[in-house]
Amino acid sequence: MKNLLENRWFLLIIIALTWGSSFILIKKTLISFTPLEIGAFRVGVSGLIMSIYGIPALLKMKKKTLFWVTVSGFLGNFLPMFLFPIAQTHISSSIAGILNSLVPVFVLVLGFLFFGIKSRWFQLIGAVIGFIGAALLMYYSKSSSTDSQIGYALLIVLATICYATNGLIVKEKLQHVPSLQLSGGVFTIWMIPSFVLLIFSGFFENTNLDSETLQSLGYLSILTIMGTAIAMILYFKLIQSTSPIFASTVTYLLPVVAVMWGLIDGEEFSIIYVIGGLLILIGIYLIREKKKDPHLIPR
Template identity: 25%
Template structure:
């Protein structure tokens, strides 16, 4: 049961992140990328600290160290993605970021010498192909923005991997609080270095930032950390990769984006990826076993 609760929480996280694409687009009309990151991580830290303040007394040294690692990886991933976006297209930025889904199983393989699950690996590659159909404008040119975004994909992959590793022995809430705190501090340092201290207070921009801070950061990363206690890092990466699918859904609903055949193909491939990694084609295995038994009985 806990396994399914974890997977449901990851799906909710992906849905929230998918909707976040729309609110990020709106917030960028009023704030710089560095301001958005500083605000969203700070909001996450304040909300989590206010709700779980009694738990803060139980923070262990190991939680601080592990939260520090996750916070650095999280902010580094967002920073590389943000800077990379200045030199490449949004579609390539989104696609290359999603490459983390195929990086995660190999990180686990080299770290643990654990056999790669062929169904999860197949699902990972199907997911990345589906995301390519959803977001990528097919151009062969590679630039510095693409390379920075690829580094961002590795940072996100390691963040997912280490979250799965650390959360087995830590309180997921406290781990998330420390992670948010570290990311917020790094975000404000970067903002001050950039000199982005002129802030907008337009209501539309403020509401978008609040959505990103409350839902896309606080709730989503809480759910991700808790959920990874009950599922593998590869399966978590595959489920989280559906944010591209949900981003498409919300763009169609809220921004009136036109559905294309390419979008439909991409969506089908992503859903197939989840089906394969989740069921491991157990339906076909059972069917083959049944056929073999019938054959032997004859």
């Protein structure tokens, strides 16, 4: 098992299956809980679980490292946990999963703008193609009414920007922190704000323990333990053992898993979704990690 956890392709597949299933789990959880409750529960409970590693790790960290761990936690483990359920109140889990594929595109763009990671011309073309695909999806993402849901789709795009920035920070600023300590640290830091939000949301007072709520709570627990705490440990490990761009290619597989769950759940699926998703995947393929590129080789 230890050898498998050192295999980057094994990690990639496990993360893809876990995170790819998170969109349908969010959808099922929204039946009984608000986006605020979902996000706060995921981060708060994950922090509680991971604090056994996080507290000792934080006590040993230098101030500079602590600063970057805090920023990393906000961008990768706190804010997106609220953005996705808010967005999924108006867009399908399939669309959310496909738009999440933009992470490698923003890794490329932000890496070039802020971290000095040079890009080739075909990678820039890939970024443009990916953005075109995302624009198609956002324009044609509609609810049961005739109103466009572009604003809610943009929340997913914002979440992908957060994930991309976090991946770059982990690789450039937190490479020296072991993945278990890093994931424990970021969740521990944002655990208290999350529980404060959970208390003020009325989660503990207003939750009725009927069968529907208990079922949603079960989905939320799976989403929290598997899709948040464990998957994030594996993701940090993957980033540190490879590179942000390779790790972000997990989004090759996420849309496939998300769409499959959406179809099983009876979600409407349009040919436009296929075209938009293919454009994003073509963009990701063009910007994928090149072994001969010294700027993308893990250091």
